[in-house]
Amino acid sequence: MAEISTIARPYAVAAYKLGKEQKALTKWSEMLGFATQVANDTQMQAYIQDPNVVASDLQATFLKVCGNKLNENAQNLIKLLIEYGRLSVLPAITDAFEALKAQDEGTLEANIIAASKPSATEVKDLVKRLEAKFGKKVEATVSIDPEIIGGIKIIVGDTVIDASVKNQLQNLAYSLTA
Amino acid sequence: MQLSTSEISELIKSRLENFSTSAEARTQGTVISVTDGIVRIHGLSNVMAGEMIEFPGNTFGLALNLERDSVGAVVLGDYEHITEGDVVKCTGRILEVPVGPELIGRVVNALGQPIDGKGPVNAKMTDKIEKVAPGVIARKSVSQPVQTGLKSVDSMVPVGRGQRELIIGDRQTGKTAVAVDAIINQKGQNMTCVYVAIGQKASTIANVVRKLEENGAMAYTIVVAAAASDSAALQFLAPYAGCTMGEYFRDRGEDALIVYDDLTKQAIAYRQISLLLRRPPGREAYPGDVFYIHSRLLERAARVNEDYVEKFTGGKVKGKTGSLTALPVIETAAGDVSAFVPTNVISITDGQIFLETDLFNAGIRPAINAGISVSRVGGAAQTKVIKKLGGGVRLALAQYRELAAFAQFASDLDEATRKQLDRGRMFTELMKQAQYAPLSISNMAISLLAANKGYFDDVPTAKVLAFESALHGFMGSKYKALMDGIESSKDLAGDAEKAVEAAIQDFKATNAY
Numbered sequence: 027m028a029e030i031s032t033i034a035r036p037y038a039v040a041a042y043k044l045g046k047e048q049k050a051l052t053k054w055s056e057m058l059g060f061a062t063q064v065a066n067d068t069q070m071q072a073y074i075q076d077p078n079v080v081a082s083d084l085q086a087t088f089l090k091v092c093g094n095k096l097n098e099n100a101q102n103l104i105k106l107l108i109e110y111g112r113l114s115v116l117p118a119i120t121d122a123f124e125a126l127k128a129q130d131e132g133t134l135e136a137n138i139i140a141a142s143k144p145s146a147t148e149v150k151d152l153v154k155r156l157e158a159k160f161g162k163k164v165e166a167t168v169s170i171d172p173e174i175i176g177g178i179k180i181i182v183g184d185t186v187i188d189a190s191v192k193n194q195l196q197n198l199a200y201s202l203t204a
Numbered sequence: 205m206q207l208s209t210s211e212i213s214e215l216i217k218s219r220l221e222n223f224s225t226s227a228e229a230r231t232q233g234t235v236i237s238v239t240d241g242i243v244r245i246h247g248l249s250n251v252m253a254g255e256m257i258e259f260p261g262n263t264f265g266l267a268l269n270l271e272r273d274s275v276g277a278v279v280l281g282d283y284e285h286i287t288e289g290d291v292v293k294c295t296g297r298i299l300e301v302p303v304g305p306e307l308i309g310r311v312v313n314a315l316g317q318p319i320d321g322k323g324p325v326n327a328k329m330t331d332k333i334e335k336v337a338p339g340v341i342a343r344k345s346v347s348q349p350v351q352t353g354l355k356s357v358d359s360m361v362p363v364g365r366g367q368r369e370l371i372i373g374d375r376q377t378g379k380t381a382v383a384v385d386a387i388i389n390q391k392g393q394n395m396t397c398v399y400v401a402i403g404q405k406a407s408t409i410a411n412v413v414r415k416l417e418e419n420g421a422m423a424y425t426i427v428v429a430a431a432a433s434d435s436a437a438l439q440f441l442a443p444y445a446g447c448t449m450g451e452y453f454r455d456r457g458e459d460a461l462i463v464y465d466d467l468t469k470q471a472i473a474y475r476q477i478s479l480l481l482r483r484p485p486g487r488e489a490y491p492g493d494v495f496y497i498h499s500r501l502l503e504r505a506a507r508v509n510e511d512y513v514e515k516f517t518g519g520k521v522k523g524k525t526g527s528l529t530a531l532p533v534i535e536t537a538a539g540d541v542s543a544f545v546p547t548n549v550i551s552i553t554d555g556q557i558f559l560e561t562d563l564f565n566a567g568i569r570p571a572i573n574a575g576i577s578v579s580r581v582g583g584a585a586q587t588k589v590i591k592k593l594g595g596g597v598r599l600a601l602a603q604y605r606e607l608a609a610f611a612q613f614a615s616d617l618d619e620a621t622r623k624q625l626d627r628g629r630m631f632t633e634l635m636k637q638a639q640y641a642p643l644s645i646s647n648m649a650i651s652l653l654a655a656n657k658g659y660f661d662d663v664p665t666a667k668v669l670a671f672e673s674a675l676h677g678f679m680g681s682k683y684k685a686l687m688d689g690i691e692s693s694k695d696l697a698g699d700a701e702k703a704v705e706a707a708i709q710d711f712k713a714t715n716a717y
Contacts, residue, residue, distance in 0.1 A: 029273075031246075177227075185232070186230055189228075202216060
């Protein structure tokens, strides 16, 4: 939801700035990723949503589960989130933080969707072309989706390069019925 | 529409030929919520304000609210099939409609798609619906008349080419009738007309189109219709779409007339969109920019100079000015002109034609209130002969109104006052005119001249219109050359006036009325 990312942004920016000051962006990324995994755990989810649990108990439990994986700053972030009842936006904070980090490092995440598994050289070639197009380092993940029938579809942030057979068939259908 | 098999295969063939299969790179987003045709979208980070966006199922929308993490858009057309999570694509295009002479004689919706069942509009060009009006340097002052064919309008509130003259009044006072008569009278006047129907009943629109067809006006008219059942987005966009179609002619050194019927409904549609987009409401719950939606629309009605036309056409059209005359319509509630939208539009336009229920019910049709109807620039454009003869009408009616109020109390009046009252009564009667019966310049001139010279004075008030129509018939058959002369010169030069007077005396001698 749009509102969630709006709420998450200031937290992510704060974490990012702090991480940058401490030159510990990778550490922060790990910590946020770990905390998100904890928060997404089904048992923990049930505990978080339980109305009988008071904030101080939740803080203690959550930090105990995380153990020594979080440093003092990250623990404070969790405490703050619980205090404001914003623990549910933690995944969005992590996403926003990763986006800021990627921007800082000048990398882009690209999701390549293909109908059948592309060869390693093909992926390499694609990544090279994408890097040339966007002028940034591209980290590609490949996923297989037979639904697109043939060709590929590349998702980079909001931009989608659609060269799938499915899309072309759809366009053909529209142009014939228009 | 009937299609033959060969036509179908030809159509498919041409579409297949033109189909391109390149990969497309587009910004995407996902639908968060759909509420009454308003869609909130997450993503679409590169979308432009007013850009067309594509929903699944070949449906398009218009991005209106660009917020930090979401985009608010209106769906153009049906939105029932759009659901949360649907993928939305940018098109990189600002909303466009087809333009050109191919549209003439057609009835289209706000997106320029035909709705008259006469097959596709084969327009060669499209143009943006939101454009900036011509600047100060590109303009020329209004100096040519638009003949509406209505005695009362042409003599008292003349309209010039490029002017914006508001038609305002309560419901059922004949606002549309004035506008439609003005369109019908443009036959052979080198004027392309655009009639934009906003938020009206589909049956009313069909009636107007039928009347235009019956009177041969569809040969030079485009009808843009956004009926009451169409989505608010289409009702909001229809005037801009019609304006773009009219501007095509203005920019090419031709003259066009556009009727927005009516802008109150457009403002209401815009209010609906704005409230659903959660823009803060202001006076009468209209959003803050309701003035701007009308001012930017009406500002596009203008007369442009020769240089602009030459530059626009790349030198193909030289030495011609172009114009787009606008006749916006505003409906008031119980004559309240100080409501928000009426005051706005009154202040934007170059004058207004005021229609009143009381006058309408008293049988004075068109029900124009001569006292408060004005034309701020039309005087400079008024046809010479009408200007010469029609000057006294306004004065006579003004004096009549004053005296009539006073005469209600006084039983015996002096000769001069009674004469003035009679004259006023006669003029009031003479200004009545049937619907779909616009008058030519020569006929109007004859009527005004006869009235000015007192030839109506001995005609009973009830017979004034009968006298007039008989006079027109007589002049048209016996003095055709004289009438044609007035029609072409648009003036009563030299001894033409004397000749006309002699002709009227000749007519009176026949006692034919």
